[in-house]
Amino acid sequence: MTAEPAPFDHEDTNTDDRPSRFKKSISGGFSVTEKVAQYDAWANKYDEDMRSYGYTGPEIAVEYMKRYFKDTNGKYLDCGAGTGPLGVHNVKSTITFFSRILDTYDGLLCCGCFVPSHLEPDCVEDWCRIVKPGGIVFIVMNQRWLSQEPAYNEGKLDGAFQKRVDEGKWELVVREQRDKYLTENVAEVFVFKVK
Ligand SMILES: C[S@@+](CC[C@H](N)C(=O)[O-])C[C@H]1O[C@@H](n2cnc3c(N)ncnc32)[C@H](O)[C@@H]1O
Incomplete structure (x- = not known):
């Protein structure tokens, strides 16, 4: 049986911006300052996003x-x-x-x-x-x-x-x-x- 893809494998859609936040967080090429800013910007949605993806x-x-x-x-x-x-x-x-x-x-x-x-x-x-x-x-x-x-x-x-x-x-x-x-x-x- 093939494992269900993780959220970052899903296509982005216009109506669901969770995958883009997720993908950005695990993408390279950002400085530490930029990574910190990404997490700051995601903080108020992080728990909700992760819960919706079944993160345990x-x-x-x-x-x-x-x-x-x-x-x-x-x-x-x-x-x-x-x-x-x-x-x-x-x-x-x-x-x-x-x-x-x-x-x-x-x-x-x-x-x-x-x-x-x-x-x-x-x-x-x-x-x-x-x-x-x-x-x-x-x-x-x-x-x-x-x-x-x-x-x-x-x-x-x-x-x-x-x-x-x-x-x-x-x-x-x-x-x-x-x-x-x-x-x-x-x-x-x-x-x-x-x-
Ligand atoms: C995917 S989140 C996981 C957060 C939390 N532990 C959880 O299970 O939901 C990854 C966390 O690692 C932190 N992080 C990334 N690079 C780090 C580093 N070099 N040292 C300490 N924390 C780091 C980020 O700020 C972020 O909060």
């Missing part, structure tokens, strides 16, 4: 947060938080995200940010520096980008994770897939423990 990243991430971010006094970083959907989905739980920048964290998650023209694989070097030993790092991402995005494919991204495991800095806790992440796309979830 935040729900998946909340499930893993509840499983792995156990310390109610812990300081956790939502890397690439965007409009903060995780905080919203998690509002009834005791997990607190820090909006201030701290030197170190008890755990870090990154949801939906390994997409074209976003994070580079070498950001894991910073994560190694800022997450304390014993802390959990987890990533939720669209599986398609592991093979289709040139910045990540052929092991550039999962290889960057594996390098930390080979160096003895991280331990792989679990790597699993979840369906219906974005239309019929599959989510790849990596969970690591920092040694």
Whole structure:
């Protein structure tokens, strides 16, 4: 069975401007300032657009947060938080995200940010520096980008994770897939423990 195309694969129409916002966000050739401006301009429609496309990243991430971010006094970083959907989905739980920048964290998650023209694989070097030993790092991402995005494919991204495991800095806790992440796309979830 062929997977349902993601929103960015759909044709733009005059009546639906969601695909163009989506495509713009994952297109290259923009400076950091321009990318920030794009997200600023999209912010008031981002959650609505993503919900309409069946994006389940935040729900998946909340499930893993509840499983792995156990310390109610812990300081956790939502890397690439965007409009903060995780905080919203998690509002009834005791997990607190820090909006201030701290030197170190008890755990870090990154949801939906390994997409074209976003994070580079070498950001894991910073994560190694800022997450304390014993802390959990987890990533939720669209599986398609592991093979289709040139910045990540052929092991550039999962290889960057594996390098930390080979160096003895991280331990792989679990790597699993979840369906219906974005239309019929599959989510790849990596969970690591920092040694
Ligand atoms: C597709 S959104 C995902 C937002 C949110 N995590 C979610 O699941 O809805 C990607 C986010 O990554 C952020 N981002 C892009 N490049 C980044 C970078 N180099 N460092 C930190 N955040 C970045 C953008 O500002 C944007 O909020």
